[in-house]
Structures are given as C-alpha cells and as structure tokens.
Amino acid sequence: MTDSDDRSWPRAADRLGRDAAAGGDPTRWVEELWSSAERDEIETPWDRSDPFPDVARRITELGPGVGGRAVVVGAALGADAEAIARAGWDTVAFDVSPAAVRLARQRYPDSDVDYRIGDLLDLPEDLVGAFDLVVEVFTVQSMPPTVRDRAIEGIRGLIAADGSAIVVQYVRGDAGADDGPPWMLDRTEMEMFGGDGIDIDLEVRPSPRADQQIWVATLRRT
Ligand SMILES: C[S@@+](CC[C@H](N)C(=O)[O-])C[C@H]1O[C@@H](n2cnc3c(N)ncnc32)[C@H](O)[C@@H]1O
Structure with missing residues (x-):
C-alpha cells in the first residue's frame, strides 16, 4: 500500500463503517472518520463547496x-x-x-x-x-x-x-x-x-x- 492509499477516505470509511455497524453503534464511524480528517490523517471526506x-x-x-x-x-x-x-x-x-x-x-x-x-x-x-x-x-x-x-x-x-x-x-x-x-x-x-x-x-x-x-x-x- 502506498502513502496516498493510506490517506484515502473511502478506504477508511469502508473499514470504520463496517466495524461500527457490526459493533451496534450506527453513527460512531462518521465521527471516527471526521476526527481522522481533522487530524489530517486522511483526505477530507465528502469535500465539496458547491451545493448538490x-x-x-x-x-x-x-x-x-x-x-x-x-x-x-x-x-x-x-x-x-x-x-x-x-x-x-x-x-x-x-x-x-x-x-x-x-x-x-x-x-x-x-x-x-x-x-x-x-x-x-x-x-x-x-x-x-x-x-x-x-x-x-x-x-x-x-x-x-x-x-x-x-x-x-x-x-x-x-x-x-x-x-x-x-x-x-x-x-x-x-x-x-x-x-x-x-x-x-x-x-x-x-x-x-x-x-x-x-x-x-x-x-x-x-x-x-x-x-x-x-x-x-x-x-x-x-
Ligand atoms: C454521506 S455523508 C453526506 C454529507 C453531505 N450531506 C453531502 O451530501 O456531502 C453523511 C453525513 O451525515 C452525517 N450523519 C450520519 N449520521 C447522522 C445522524 N444520525 N445525524 C446527523 N448527521 C449524521 C455524517 O457525519 C456525514 O457528515
């Protein structure tokens, strides 16, 4: 795995989402993902500045x-x-x-x-x-x-x-x-x-x- 793969937010989302769902807490994974981005460990998820x-x-x-x-x-x-x-x-x-x-x-x-x-x-x-x-x-x-x-x-x-x-x-x-x-x-x-x-x-x-x-x-x- 390369450094850029390590910073991939979809990869982190896959891992955290499945773990969190299996653990019975439906929303913990998103806080884990956003916190990781805040610490600059991964790319910023869902990053857009224009309205959908x-x-x-x-x-x-x-x-x-x-x-x-x-x-x-x-x-x-x-x-x-x-x-x-x-x-x-x-x-x-x-x-x-x-x-x-x-x-x-x-x-x-x-x-x-x-x-x-x-x-x-x-x-x-x-x-x-x-x-x-x-x-x-x-x-x-x-x-x-x-x-x-x-x-x-x-x-x-x-x-x-x-x-x-x-x-x-x-x-x-x-x-x-x-x-x-x-x-x-x-x-x-x-x-x-x-x-x-x-x-x-x-x-x-x-x-x-x-x-x-x-x-x-x-x-x-x-
Ligand atoms: C897939 S992202 C979509 C973000 C944004 N709406 C967009 O379209 O780019 C889902 C967002 O919902 C938040 N979220 C997940 N479960 C939630 C809940 N139960 N209550 C409020 N926000 C929640 C997540 O933290 C995340 O920011």
Whole structure:
C-alpha cells in the first residue's frame, strides 16, 4: 500500500463503517472518520463547496427563502447550508459528528448558518416540526438498515405544517443486500418517506458518479 492509499477516505470509511455497524453503534464511524480528517490523517471526506445540483435546483424552484426556516441534515462541510442561507433562508445545519461541525465552522467563520451538533436518530425537541424546508443528501444511507425506520421518521418529523423536503439517496440495484457504507435504498424504502400526511414525488436521476443513479424525493406536508 502506498502513502496516498493510506490517506484515502473511502478506504477508511469502508473499514470504520463496517466495524461500527457490526459493533451496534450506527453513527460512531462518521465521527471516527471526521476526527481522522481533522487530524489530517486522511483526505477530507465528502469535500465539496458547491451545493448538490438537485438541491440548487430546488432552491431556485422555491425562490427567495426570506422568512422561511430551513434545516440541513448531516450537513458535513456546509456547502448546501451555505447556498440555502444565501438564498435568504434562516438556516440550521446539524451533523452528528462534532468534528464535522468544527470543520464547517472553520470553513465558514462568518456564516449566517447555525451549525450544530445533532443526531437525526435523537432529535432535540426544538427542531421537531420546525422547518419550512428540510434538505437531506446521502445521510440516511450513511446509517445501517437497522435504524432506517428511525432515520426516515426523523426526516419526516422535521417538516413543519405546509413545509417541504428534498431527500437524495443512491438507488440500490437488484444485486440484493449491500454491506455498506453506503447502505443504499430501494423504492419501498424511499416510499416510506411519504404517507400519513406527507405527499411524495419520487424521481430517479443521473448521479454525479457515472455508475450510479440517485433517488430525488420531494416531500410536502399537507
Ligand atoms: C454521506 S455523508 C453526506 C454529507 C453531505 N450531506 C453531502 O451530501 O456531502 C453523511 C453525513 O451525515 C452525517 N450523519 C450520519 N449520521 C447522522 C445522524 N444520525 N445525524 C446527523 N448527521 C449524521 C455524517 O457525519 C456525514 O457528515
């Protein structure tokens, strides 16, 4: 193995994710990964500074967010949160990893975004039902399927009356179970974001990775 292989974050993610899932803690691995990046032992994971294309499209569709509250779940380094705040939304961005939150704050020291440590599986009460716009990209699939119901319920629970959400995940193919991370989602799992007072519009779209497709779900609380 070369030095550059040692710094590969996908390799570290594979190892930590599988160990953590086997150990019964669904989110410990992401903090281990982000801490390792913070210590400069590996490349920075999920490092982008532009908003995810489907999120950018949704922000444009919705128009200026002035007066609205938005939340980004699993916010990582803050690219989506910053774009949403620039569009005028009062924006909270949370991540279960304290190291990720520190890195986002360092990257955007003058930000209007309220960066917080928070766990989608154990939401603080002040976030529940509080958001006109909920944005979630690749966070549910970063947790093993044992907590999928709770993760989906968490996303649904953030949406205020008359609010909406955009949820993006990789499409799980026909090959059967994958041992993740990521733990991709099939259509039945994506449909669980809707129902019981939430309308869902589900699309399959090309992904930034040529060999994959993504689910883009738009949710609206009625
Ligand atoms: C696959 S990364 C995606 C990051 C970012 N949303 C993006 O699209 O680049 C998943 C992110 O969700 C965070 N995360 C994982 N489980 C979480 C949870 N239960 N609550 C909040 N954040 C979580 C991870 O720390 C990581 O930053």
